[in-house]
Amino acid sequence: MKKILIINGPNLNMLGIREPKKYGTYSLNFINKKIKHYFDKKIKLFFYQSNSEEKIINKIHEFYGIIDYIVINPAGYTYYSYSILDAILSIKVKYIEVHITNIFRNKRKKSIFSKNAICVITGMGYIGYIIALAYLIKMF
Template sequence: MSSKSILMINGPNLNLLGTREPHIYGSETLKDVENSAQQQGSDLDLKIATFQSNHEGHIIDRIHEARGDCDYIIINPGALTHTSVGIRDALGGVAIPFVEVHISNVHSREEFRHKSFLSDKAVAVICGLGTYGYTAAIDFVARKLAVKKD
């Protein structure tokens, strides 16, 4: 039996994890997060593909490519959370369920970060757990996919 597939997408500036504002985002690098996610996926018989881009169009293209090839998306759209109707429409267009993840608690930050263009379409939103939010998202998705199998 083939394993289920998750696409983990990270948006603008997340390539700077570990060095960008560590008091907010911690010291773990994106590579550390991706490696941990892939190990966790392996332990749960889930294939985890990762993608990061600082460009909205590239993220939209990658979402489109996931159609028919992916069971779930975990996305941290970074600053595009608050501006991108394009990413919202891409996620809706491919009809792949997704979890929105934010490392920081966006609701305790600047007011413009309180509005997400994705949250109302997400199956779940995780914020403020640091990079553990990715771990929690993978566990959540694994449970959702297990229920779906039965």
């Protein structure tokens, strides 16, 4: 059974409250339950969210040798956290980058994670996580 760590970055704990017209009305807890419902018997899932770059890095290191893949929504760290990217690369795990909104609509437009990702799913709401996991099940 494949083991996948789903990482959510800063402010995603505020989903459902924060700018609902932009990010939707579902909480992160609701989204995690939906994901678990779809994939519970197919893959082993680990969920983690933090507003702290250090804690995300430590969590990635903690899962060295345990997981097969990462699905990450780096949120505000998308554009500059080489430390999180280096942590993922250091444990030699393939990953998919997911964003709830279309990140290419904002002024920064460039993710540092995209170059090394299996793929990038952006602007599809929480369904992006489900697509990422379905892809990992089918393709790898």
